Amino acid sequence: MARTDRKQKLYDLGKEALSRLLGRDVPGYVCPICLNYFEGLDNLTEEHVPPKSIGGEVLCLTCRECNCGAGHGVDAHVDREKLGRSFLAADGQVRRAKIVVQGIRANVDVRRDEKGIQIQVLGGENDPKAVGALQPVLRDGIQSGSSFQLRDTVSFSRKEADIGYLSSAYLAAFAKLGYTYILRAALDRVRQQIQDPTCRALETVRVYAGDFGGTERAFFLLDEPISCLAAKIRDSVVCLPSPYGDDHFYEELTSLRGSGGRVTWRRSEAIRWPDRFELALDFAEEEDHEGPTSGCG
Numbered sequence: 001m002a003r004t005d006r007k008q009k010l011y012d013l014g015k016e017a018l019s020r021l022l023g024r025d026v027p028g029y030v031c032p033i034c035l036n037y038f039e040g041l042d043n044l045t046e047e048h049v050p051p052k053s054i055g056g057e058v059l060c061l062t063c064r065e066c067n068c069g070a071g072h073g074v075d076a077h078v079d080r081e082k083l084g085r086s087f088l089a090a091d092g093q094v095r096r097a098k099i100v101v102q103g104i105r106a107n108v109d110v111r112r113d114e115k116g117i118q119i120q121v122l123g124g125e126n127d128p129k130a131v132g133a134l135q136p137v138l139r140d141g142i143q144s145g146s147s148f149q150l151r152d153t154v155s156f157s158r159k160e161a162d163i164g165y166l167s168s169a170y171l172a173a174f175a176k177l178g179y180t181y182i183l184r185a186a187l188d189r190v191r192q193q194i195q196d197p198t199c200r201a202l203e204t205v206r207v208y209a210g211d212f213g214g215t216e217r218a219f220f221l222l223d224e225p226i227s228c229l230a231a232k233i234r235d236s237v238v239c240l241p242s243p244y245g246d247d248h249f250y251e252e253l254t255s256l257r258g259s260g261g262r263v264t265w266r267r268s269e270a271i272r273w274p275d276r277f278e279l280a281l282d283f284a285e286e287e288d289h290e291g292p293t294s295g296c297g
């Protein structure tokens, strides 16, 4: 499908979903992050959820400002965090690193695959003296079996990467459930945090969850200790308010953490990650609005 056709389709779906929810024809597409109306495709962009760099696909549209503004820097942090955490993975990818050997420091490219590690000293990005000194040291060092250090030079901000994951979880929940979900009052804080990554609208955004299992990306509807929609992306989990809970999710989460001890979430059935712009609650028939039957987990 041509890009404009795909964009138009997403635009029409979003417009129709909101018209159904509000019971009247709306004038355009509402950006899920800033909630502004946009008439026509000009100022809307296709949004990769999660970012393209960690394998995301186009799931919905956001406005140009929300997609390219704050979010852009955040995506870069998500990308760098991924690179940093996979440093020296045997995946054949070239990564920048620093080598320290016998007191000499230099910037190198490192590539590891199943055969071994290749280290290339970067001529243009080093003091020529260091490069000259390094050549024989590396050669002789390898022969005598002495050690050297390789340091990862990837830097990222955990906070900024958190916002990237929050934004992906929020937009995926939007693509899955629609405006019915994101227009709940409890989601105001999420948008505030995404639009201004430096603010502290949310205390905890993401937790590592190695034991969550399941596929690389999925949603879980949890009941205990409080209702929440957990979005699993890679090895992280972002907790969002439940589509069926009350509007005090974040206050409850804060008091739960304040009461001390670890919060253990009881797992439930996985809900499939959206592979298209589903807007399921907006398009649901009346009888489907009651929510899931309780007792899972």
Ligand SMILES: [Zn+2]
Pocket (backbone or CB within 6 Å): 031, 032, 033, 034, 035, 036, 062, 063, 064, 065, 066, 067
């Ligand atoms: Zn926007």
